[in-house]
Amino acid sequence: MRLTAFTDYSLRTLIYLATAREGRATIGEIARAFRISENHLVKVVHRLGQMGVLVNTRGRGGGLRLAVSPGAIRVGRIARATESHDVPAECFEPGGSDCVIAPACTLRHVLAEAVDAFYAALDRYTVADLVQKPAPIILRLHEKVPA
């Protein structure tokens, strides 16, 4: 079981913004801080914008910032939205599965229940919980990266 890089980067972006100086950062800054692809991050930011959790403003004093407080962003909601194009096993493939017992298999429902439990556990936490006691290593992130 593995989360997509898309979800991983989405959560890191939110953690970064929740702890950023003046609550603001650029895509380039976040990409450099985490040493991840800026192109990939553009898509992540677009999706988080569609979800209404961050805004991207242009011009002087602009950049990315959270659209709501970190305490209002449930981790499970982010993961559900960013994982949505993936499926837990072949039997869930949107175009139909090659598994011959797929139409009748009980496992499908059991797996769906377990996936729900996974997201429900993440929903017990918000982005505020993830940065509640930001360790020095997280705070230093913001100092090291040229804006």
Next chain:
Amino acid sequence: MRLTAFTDYSLRTLIYLATAREGRATIGEIARAFRISENHLVKVVHRLGQMGVLVNTRGRGGGLRLAVSPGAIRVGRIARATESHDVPAECFEPGGSDCVIAPACTLRHVLAEAVDAFYAALDRYTVADLVQKPAPIILRLHEKVPA
């Protein structure tokens, strides 16, 4: 979030054996029934044998059979064992993560808790539950495949 093919094939193998005529089948038969790679299935069967859930005997009347009753095989236990070489996100990489905040990140613990919830939900079911009311499509599997 996606389970590995290894877990998928492990569970299908157990479902097949739990519903097989005389509780017995060969690797070739299961591979043909599900149209999956026999080579891949050899590794799956080896792992399930190590776990003590199936036995593979040679000779006449031999083949694969469950080593314990289907009701004694919890789905979560199988998934935990077959997924064990995978990790839910980069921050869990066994050799260390490239994520710069990995040593301090709370997300790691939150994800670990969610993964536990996923397996705990699967543990509420056994292989017996998966085949409790085997649909005709599953029973026909065993008729179609030449031994």
